[in-house]
Amino acid sequence: xxxxxxxxxxxxxxxxxxxxxxxxxxxxxxxxxxxxxxxxxxxxxxxxxxxxxxxxxxxxxxxxxxxxxxxxxxxxxxxxxxxxxxxxxxxxxxxxxxxxxxxxxxxxxxxxxxxxxxxxxxxxxxxxxxxxxxxxxxxxxxxxxxxxxxxxxxxxxxxxxxxxxxxxxxxxxxxxxxxxxxxxxxxxxxxxxxxxxxxxxxxxxxxxxxxxxxxxxxxxxxxxxxxxxxxxxxxxxxxxxxxxxxxxxxxxxxxxxxxxxxxxxxxxxxxxxxxxxxxxxxxxxxxxxxxxxxxxxxxxxxxxxxxxxxxxxxxxxxxxxxxxxxxxxxxxxxxxxxxxxxxxxxxxxxxxxxxxxxxxxxxxxxxxxxxxxxxxxxxxxxxxxxxxxxxxxxxxxxxxxxxxx
Numbered sequence: 001x002x003x004x005x006x007x008x009x010x011x012x013x014x015x016x017x018x019x020x021x022x023x024x025x026x027x028x029x030x031x032x033x034x035x036x037x038x039x040x041x042x043x044x045x046x047x048x049x050x051x052x053x054x055x056x057x058x059x060x061x062x063x064x065x066x067x068x069x070x071x072x073x074x075x076x077x078x079x080x081x082x083x084x085x086x087x088x089x090x091x092x093x094x095x096x097x098x099x100x101x102x103x104x105x106x107x108x109x110x111x112x113x114x115x116x117x118x119x120x121x122x123x124x125x126x127x128x129x130x131x132x133x134x135x136x137x138x139x140x141x142x143x144x145x146x147x148x149x150x151x152x153x154x155x156x157x158x159x160x161x162x163x164x165x166x167x168x169x170x171x172x173x174x175x176x177x178x179x180x181x182x183x184x185x186x187x188x189x190x191x192x193x194x195x196x197x198x199x200x201x202x203x204x205x206x207x208x209x210x211x212x213x214x215x216x217x218x219x220x221x222x223x224x225x226x227x228x229x230x231x232x233x234x235x236x237x238x239x240x241x242x243x244x245x246x247x248x249x250x251x252x253x254x255x256x257x258x259x260x261x262x263x264x265x266x267x268x269x270x271x272x273x274x275x276x277x278x279x280x281x282x283x284x285x286x287x288x289x290x291x292x293x294x295x296x297x298x299x300x301x302x303x304x305x306x307x308x309x310x311x312x313x314x315x316x317x318x319x320x321x322x323x324x325x326x327x328x329x330x331x332x333x334x335x336x337x338x339x340x341x342x343x344x345x346x347x348x349x350x351x352x353x354x355x356x357x358x359x360x361x362x363x364x365x366x367x368x369x370x371x372x373x374x375x376x377x378x379x380x381x382x383x384x385x386x387x388x389x390x391x392x393x394x395x396x397x398x399x400x401x402x403x404x405x
Contacts, residue, residue: 028059035060085122090130093122097136100302102276105131107302110309154254154263155222157187161319163254164193164220165267166210166231168201169274175283181291182206184213185270187224190304191316192270193217195295197288203230203241210242211323214249218319224254224264231255235357236399237382244359247380248327273298330380332366337375339365351393356384 031049034040035056040048046056096108103111105127113121122130131137157163169181180201184194193213198205207230223246225231232255233240243253256263278294281287299316303309332338339347341360346353349367356365356377366378373389377397385399 031056031059032063085126085130089119089122093127093130094134094136097131097134101136102273103302104128106305106309110303111301114303154224155252157266160186160188160191160316161218161220161321163187163222163224165224165264167226167264167267167271168228169271172280174281174287177284179280179284179287181274182209183267183270183274184210185267186220186312186316187266189312189316190266190270190307191312192295192298195274195291197284197291199284201229206230207242207245214323216318219249219251219321219323220319222252222254224256224267226261226264227255227258233359234401235359236384236401237379238401239357239359239379239382241359244363244379245327247382248330248363249324250321250327252381270298273302329364330366332364332378333368335369336378337367337369339367341365349387349395350389352395354387354395354397356399 027049031045034045035042042053042056046053049056092112093108096111097103100107105124109121109124109127112119121127128137155163163186164184165187166182166184169183171178171180173179174197177199180198182194182196182198182205183192185192193216194209196205196209198209227238230240230242231253232238232243238255239247239253246253261268274291274294277297278290281290299312301311303311307315329338339349339354341347341356341363343361344353345358345361346355347365348354360379363379365384366380367387368376368378370376370386375387375389377384377387377399383400385397387398388396390396
């Protein structure tokens, strides 16, 4: 028997051993060498190598069955998976993925669980492996280091209609003209309020779309935009005709810092999804049909991880604040002195005309006394600047204007 075992050891040395387990195998090979010499009891060898008698007998048995290569650790994976994915489940996942090629395992599972809650759906890792084997995965995007999102003085999106977000998705050519998609969304629920194909970024069509949105869904407390027209201007406090109207309706405009789209990150993420799902068409009319289809899909079908895989329609509720046809002037405290800006863009204080800009023409300005001869200027909740009285009825005004970029 010793002779046969010695021959087996000689043959085993000629076969390669996986190097990753070389330390473990070397230890077991050393045990086999010492055991073959039959100079030490098995109990003593087990104590020397720090293992149990049961383990060393297992090594001996493996050596007799296949030599040294048989001493490596064996896979602990079960030979039969009790809850393996059925062909029907796999096909349902693949069919939904083909229909929505940009959805990952989380969205696929969430939608199917909602459709068939009684079905046992596989783990996300299993779904991901299924997509990989079927060639339906995309190369992972390289992660970029991002600047932390600024939250102040922005309002937190704690409920529907606290903050709406608005922007133009970059223009592109359709036929002989350009399409400028205007998008308006609810910051909390991600609900896409409007997705309109416009010929340009002009005040009149943009205001008309906001009016339609306000009539259908009520008024938000704030609207967050970038600094482009018609949302903002280079005038006092960055106000535009559109944002002046919002203030009179009781909506506070929020503007992100120039060059920092991450401060409106939820809306930017919406634009990325819109670009991936919507193809260019031959005219604005057909492009609008495509945008309407995307809006229905985005609001009613596409689940969001931030919403616990619910859709925006599951979460959003309209605002209880309704649109007023004639909102009137902003209200000011009793101690404020109210002056109306003339059509020329200035209001009269003492004997001096105080320039405010044509955007505020016809609007009521609140002058708050803060010290003897000093006033803070407000348009509703929007700070406009400070005014100081000088000799002979003259005043000096420092307006709150956007810094030059």
